[in-house]
Amino acid sequence: KQNECYQAVKTALQMGYRHIDTAEYYQNEKEIGQALLEQFTSGLKREEAFVTSKLWNTRHHPDDVLPACQRSLTDLGLDYLDLYLMHFPVAYARGDNFLPYDDKGQALTMDIHFMDTWKSMEQLVDAGLVKAIGVSSFNISQMEEVLTNGRIKPAVNQVESHPYLGCHRLLEYCTAKGVVLTAFCPLARPGSKEAEQYGVASLLQDPVIVEISKKHGKTPAQVCLKWQVQRNVAVIPMGTTPAMIQENSQLFDFELSEAEMSSINMLDKNGRMVWFQPSETHPLWPFNEEF
Ligand SMILES: NC(=O)C1=CN([C@@H]2O[C@H](COP(=O)(O)OP(=O)(O)OC[C@H]3O[C@@H](n4cnc5c(N)ncnc54)[C@H](OP(=O)(O)O)[C@@H]3O)[C@@H](O)[C@H]2O)C=CC1
Numbered sequence: 651k652q653n654e655c656y657q658a659v660k661t662a663l664q665m666g667y668r669h670i671d672t673a674e675y676y677q678n679e680k681e682i683g684q685a686l687l688e689q690f691t692s693g694l695k696r697e698e699a700f701v702t703s704k705l706w707n708t709r710h711h712p713d714d715v716l717p718a719c720q721r722s723l724t725d726l727g728l729d730y731l732d733l734y735l736m737h738f739p740v741a742y743a744r745g746d747n748f749l750p751y752d753d754k755g756q757a758l759t760m761d762i763h764f765m766d767t768w769k770s771m772e773q774l775v776d777a778g779l780v781k782a783i784g785v786s787s788f789n790i791s792q793m794e795e796v797l798t799n800g801r802i803k804p805a806v807n808q809v810e811s812h813p814y815l816g817c818h819r820l821l822e823y824c825t826a827k828g829v830v831l832t833a834f835c836p837l838a839r840p841g842s843k844e845a846e847q848y849g850v851a852s853l854l855q856d857p858v859i860v861e862i863s864k865k866h867g868k869t870p871a872q873v874c875l876k877w878q879v880q881r882n883v884a885v886i887p888m889g890t891t892p893a894m895i896q897e898n899s900q901l902f903d904f905e906l907s908e909a910e911m912s913s914i915n916m917l918d919k920n921g922r923m924v925w926f927q928p929s930e931t932h933p934l935w936p937f938n939e940e941f
């Protein structure tokens with residue numbers, strides 16, 4: 651909805667949020683730029699905010715990386731990004747159509763390996779346009795490739811993760827390599843069509859989560875977010891109402907016990923919601939490997 655993102659980001663920054671996650675693909679960078687500008691004007695320092703954006707799949711050609719990043723910076727009204735992620739390992743056909751699909755709904759792809767894109771992203775760091783670069787939805791072998799062959803180490807891998815998709819192996823790998831894992835869809839999109847696979851109305855109604863939340867006098871959403879924070883995973887929940895935005899930030903007045911952490915770990919059931927299905931036959935589609 652028009653202005654919804656502007657309002658949400660403005661509210662979040664006023665409530666003390668500092669990490670904003672966006673992407674060219676979301677087409678909300680101008681709204682975010684407006685909200686940031688207002689906060690900078692009323693005293694927030696640039697270095698206190700942490701802004702992440704992402705290079706979309708249609709921008710993997712090495713010559714398209716710099717212009718895409720510059721466009722994001724212009725729209726956000728910033729002169730650097732804190733973090734720039736490759737949104738997905740598969741390169742879609744070049745151009746301004748974000749979803750170039752054939753008549754069967756399959757993505758039209760390009761024969762460009764993510765390492766060639768990564769080399770162009772490294773140059774953004776050299777040029778001072780971004781402080782750090784990282785990846786998103788990369789599996790362990792793909793991360794290994796970037797860590798082995800890249801000049802600059804990925805700071806972050808942003809992947810779908812919530813109690814139904816624990817990404818326990820990937821987390822262990824990232825921890826060993828000093829890469830931060832960020833969880834997208836940390837609430838498993840309550841109420842969405844994709845959530846119907848779970849057998850409960852939503853993750854937030856899972857009996858294990860509900861019981862733990864009652865014990866601490868917190869909400870199920872807060873328990874899901876705290877579980878990630880306690881295992882050193884960054885979270886980027888999307889909330890639009892001030893009440894939800896506030897709720898999702900109140901995570902620092904309670905602690906989950908080891909037993910509670912383990913019982914949440916045990917809810918893992920490969921409950922992935924975001925599959926990038928149109929590219930599922932591509933050799934670099936990441937989800938043939940367990941995360
Ligand atoms: N790298 C990638 O490929 C991807 C990255 N992302 C990033 O991750 C972010 C979050 O993921 P998203 O897909 O939105 O999924 P989330 O798991 O964050 O779920 C968002 C939904 O949860 C609802 N919600 C928020 N807070 C609460 C609460 N406290 N209690 C109950 N319901 C709540 C929101 O409601 P309402 O709509 O009413 O606000 C919204 O419908 C995105 O905004 C995006 O930045 C997401 C997908 C892919």
Ligand SMILES: O=C1CO[C@H](CO)[C@@H](O)[C@@H]1O
Pocket residue numbers: 673675924926
């Ligand atoms: O980043 C994203 C990538 O694609 C997803 C769906 O296909 C989006 O929902 C998401 O926010």
